[in-house]
Amino acid sequence: QLQFVESGGGLVQPGGSLRLSCAPSGFTLRYLNIAWFRQAPGKDREWLSCITSSGNWTNYADSVRGRFTISRDNAKNTVSLQMNSLKPEDAAIYYCAAFRGIQPWCGLRPNEYYGWGQGTQVTVSS
Numbered sequence: 456q457l458q459f460v461e462s463g464g465g466l467v468q469p470g471g472s473l474r475l476s477c478a479p480s481g482f483t484l485r486y487l488n489i490a491w492f493r494q495a496p497g498k499d500r501e502w503l504s505c506i507t508s509s510g511n512w513t514n515y516a517d518s519v520r521g522r523f524t525i526s527r528d529n530a531k532n533t534v535s536l537q538m539n540s541l542k543p544e545d546a547a548i549y550y551c552a553a554f555r556g557i558q559p560w561c562g563l564r565p566n567e568y569y570g571w572g573q574g575t576q577v578t579v580s581s
Contacts, residue, residue, distance in 0.1 A: 464575030475536040477551030488554035489534045493547035505561030548574035
């Protein structure tokens, strides 16, 4: 089963930073468009950002634009999400997943993605 492993979450104070990592379990992400999502208790899974396989195109949700940066290192087979200026409302479980399409862009809906792992918990609190 193709699945991603997310890491890097933790407890951070408001205004702080975290860097999340996403790595595939047993396959390469070199040719995949990868997105980050998050899900807070009682809320729908929210699309945050996506990067194409080449890394040439990225996109962000308005809620994180200017604070979060997605990047990838295909040689290391990882995708990262640098999160700055964190707010309490950023607290959630963060997931990465691969886009099912082959277009040079990314979808916004969770059902357009696969490889869901356990996620990594981010808590923002003083």
